[in-house]
Amino acid sequence: MKTPVSWIREYVDLPADLTTEALAAELTDLGLKLEAIEKPGDQITGPLVVGRVLTMEPEPQKNGKTINWCTVDVADANGTGEPQGIVCGAHNFAPGDLVVVVLPGGVLPGNFAISARKTYGHVSAGMICSAAELGLGEDALSSGGGIIVLPEDAGKPGESAFGVLGLDEEVIEFEINPDRAYALSLRGVAREAALAYDASYTDPTQRDVPPADDQGYPVVVDDPAGCPVFVARTVSGFDPAAPTPDWMVRRIQLAGMRPISLAVDVTNYVMLETGRPIHGYDADKLQGPIRVRRAREGERLTTLDGTDRALSTEDLVVTDDSGIIGLGGVMGGEATEMSETTTRVLVEAAHWDAVAMFRTGKRHKISSEAGKRNERGVDPTICEAAADRVVELLTTYGGGTAEPGVTVVGTPPERRTITIEADLPARVTGMEIDPATTIRHLRAVGCDVAEDGTKLTATVPPWRPDLVDPFDLVEEVARVVGYRNVPSVLPTPGAGRGLTREQRLRRRVGRTLAGAGCVEVVSFPFVGEAAFDQLGLPADDPLRHTVRLANPLSNEEPAYATTLLPGLLKAAARNVGRGASGVALFETGTVAFPTDRGAAPIYGVDRRPTEEELAALLDALPAQPLHLAVVLAGERERAGWWGEGREAGWADAVGVVRRLATELGVTVTVEADARLPWHPGRCARVLVDGTEIGRAGELHPKVCASFGLPKRSAAVELDLVALLRYAVDVVPAPEFSTYPVAKEDVALVVDDSVRAAAVEAALREGAGELLESIRLFDVYTGEQVGEGRTSLAFALRFRAPDRTLTEDETAAAREAAVARAAELTGAQQRS
Known part of the structure; x- marks a missing residue:
């Protein structure tokens, strides 16, 4: 809301020496947040004066352009009293007109310095100004555009033009919160200024208005809840060509609106002044009584902006015998619009239900100054005063006559x-x-x-x-x-227990992944069918069964994510597309799985729900487990003088899972699996204590292509809640022995169907407590082991904490391990 300070002072007796900055600060303290202070004349310095054109001699030029050699009376403003010679290229003025002249030494907006200079064969000492050159925007003061032509009562030649043009005005722009709709008017802002300085205040709506009678224009309101008050007044004999007075034009412009015509400008002026939106009809175009009702199914209206709109049965409309003539409180209809031929004006000042105005404006995507005020709530008691003010201005400046009769339908709602x-x-x-x-x-x-x-x-x-x-x-x-008087008291923190177990473990997860070279990201938590298509999921995949949002941010992604991979893969692809040779990203976040128990019940807000009602609410909530996802794409190890680099693959994904499990003190098992979006031959199912908690491995080639990722990119997704359930609060420190290690290698031949993890588990079980570590270091298939068979070579390391192991002890442990592997997996030791 832009508020000229002079307009505020018209209603409030503020101190004469009060600065605009001080006033803005006080009003901001009261809740009207300062947006900007505008001083239109700040960029203009030097002599800017009123001048009268004495002579104007057209001079055609060789380039086809005609310039005017003018002499202008600026009295003593030039120091000589002699007429000023000025070259001007505009043609919308004539000898005898009053114009605005900037003399040599002046500076216009854009740091444009004015000096006497020779041009077109003359010494031009100054400039005859247009509104644009003065930074005033659209030139509403000029005659037909171009040079500003002032009215005869603007001033005498030589006098300063700053006041005439409003360049000495100062404007405060406020950001008005939706709950302070009263401040979208000079009436409201001035009241706040009076409150700030305990100054006398004159309410512009306090005026004597003629009483309501039955001689006014007939109005029927079928929906008094939607339109509690409707006031109508008529002005006849109006001159549509009458100009808007300059003072009104300047105020409307300073308030941030565009002057159009007297009839329209008056309604806008009164709206800015009082906060009450006004609508004017060409009364000669009305047919029969005005009626306010809700729109009916299938009805349409062409509004003032030329848009043909399909109406909703919730829309409040204004009608006459010809049909709908306006969207009540939002925008009028084209059929009854005031024009350059309007001589009879029907003034409408109506109070509308704020909720209905908001919904209609959003439904039809109409944003107007009137709608902005109506949807926030306007004083319902000032309709008669606002209408009377419009009638006063139309008759004063438009030559019209107020017709007898005042229509007032309804009464304002009772005060709360x-x-x-x-x-x-x-x-x-x-x-x-x-x-x-x-x-x-x-x-x-x-x-x-x-x-x-x-x-x-x-x-x-x-x-x-x-x-x-x-x-x-x-x-x-x-x-x-004054909020500045609120005491500053440092609160005393209560005794706490620090971070919860879950918080500590989640931080450990983050530190571990960061140590593995991964960067945490937060991606968009919503998905659409396109994301599942990119993952290659079949139509019956459980991940496609989503929780759909009633009001999604995007119609293309209307469902809550059931997997973190789509957002994470998009983030990885974006980084790769911008030149990253390799990315390692991770994200922790909730996913949602529908309960399919129906919609949640809706209770009132007048009381706290009962325990049974709360249980019903919680029962309808979808399951929202916390997941962890990791994506590894492109370069995992860089090439350099130290050797060749390496691309990320399935082993890196499994390695991240194992590293995380180690830091959490959890024993995980990985088994071969086949599930999209992973590669069917390079996917591992991750289990803890026999319970599946997620998967890790290489992504399917089609998935990599659909997201624009390098081939053989890898991904992990785990149920973090399930993983943390098995985590230990404190991971025991490793025990070290000063005694030497005993090394034993074994090569076992098993059927291809036997997994290496099963063989390793059997060896670990059979080796007993002396086994310190076990590692698979070679896999061989070929003629030497036979068709359908695989040789697995393991490095076993034995150590005792209190002694050096003997050869017999080491051999016994080794043999026990091999025997257990043979018993459980059918393994045969390779000779």
Whole structure:
């Protein structure tokens, strides 16, 4: 909301020496957040004066252009009193006109310095100015565009033009919160200024208005809940060609709106002044009584912006005998629009239901100054005053006559009352606010206050629909007292136990993955069918069974993710596409799986749900386990002088899982598996204590191609809740022995169907407590072991903590391990 300071001063007796900056600071403290302070004339320095054109001699040039050699009377402003010679290329003025002249030494916006210089065979000493050259935007003051032609009463030659053009005005722009709709008017801002300085205030809506009668234009309201008040006045004999007075044009422009025509400008001016949106109809185009109702199925309206709109049965519309002529409170219809031939104007000042206005505006994607105010709530008691103000201005400047008869349908809603404990502001804010101060400040913001012992009953002002409960009144008292006076008290922290077990373990997971070279990311948690198609999931895959959102941020991704991989793979592909030779990313986040128990019940907000109701709510919630996903793509080890590099693969994904398990003190088992989006021959199922917690391995080639990732990219996805369930709070430190290690290698031949992990587990079980480590270091298939057979070579390391092992002890442990492997897996020792 842009508010010219001079306009504020018209309603408030502010101190004469008050600066705009100080006023803006005080209003910001009251809740009207400062956006900017504009001073249109700040970029102009030097002599800018009114001048009268004495002569104007057209001079055609060789380039086809015609310039005017002018002499302009600027009185003594040039120091000589002689006419000023100026070359001008515009043609929209004539001898005798008053114009705006900047003399040599002046500087215009853009640091454009003016000096006397020879051009087109003349010495041009100054410039005759257009609005654009002065930084005034659209030239509403000029005649047909171009040079500004001033009215005869603008001033005498030689006088400063700053005041004439409003360049000495200062404008404060505020960011108005939705709950302070009253401040979208000079009436509201001025009231806040009066409150800040305890100054006298003149309400522009306090005026004598003619009483309602039955001689006005007939109006019927079928939906009084949607339109509680409808006021109509008629002006006839209006001159559509009458110009908008300059003072009104300047104020409308300073307030950030565009002057159009007198009839339209007057309604906009009154809206800016009072906050009450006004609509004008060409009364000669109306057919029969006006009626306000809800739209019917299938009805349409062409609005003032030329758009043909299909209406909803929730839309409030204004109709006459010809049909719908406007969207109530949002935008008028094209059929009854005021034009350059309008001589009879019907003025509408109606109060509309704010919720209906908001929904209609959003439904039809209409954003207007009137709609912005109506949807936030406007004072319903000023409709008659606003309509009377419009009639006054139309008749004063448009030559019209107010027709007898005033139509007023309906009455404003009753003012709301709120009961509050007198000491509540003090208890909530921590400031010393006695009951007398509370009463005084509530009355200052417009409330009528009645005392009843320790309780106060406040009747809120009609322009404050946002005040609905005691704590709203606390906020009003606090902002008047001043938030700067709220005491600064450092809270005393309660005794705590530090991080929870889950928090400690999750941090351990993050540190471990960071140590493995992975970077954490946060991706978009919603997916669509396209993401599952990219993963190659079949139509009946459980991951496609999602929780759909009622109001998704994107129609292409309307469901909650059941896997973290789509977002993580997109992030990896984005980094690879921007030149990263290799990426290692991880993410922890919740996924959601539908319960399919139906929609959650909806309860009121007037009370706390019962335990049974809470149980029903929780029962309808989807399962939302915490998952961990890792993606490894491209270069895993860089090439250099030390040797060749290496691309990421399935072994790196499994290695990340094992490293994580080690840091958490969990024993994991990996088994070969086949499940999309992983490669069917390079996918591992991850188990803990026989329970599956996720998968790791190389992605399917088609999945890599669909996401734009390097071939053989790898991924991990684990149920982190299940993994952390088995984690230990403190991982025991490794035990070291000073005694030498005994090394034994064994090569076992097994059927191809036997997994290496099963053989390793059997060897570990048979070797007993002396086994320190076991590692698979070679896999061989070929003629030497026979068809359908595989040789697995393991390195066994034995060590005792208290002695040096003998050869017999080492051999016995080795043989026991081989025997157990033969018993459980059918392994035969390779000779």
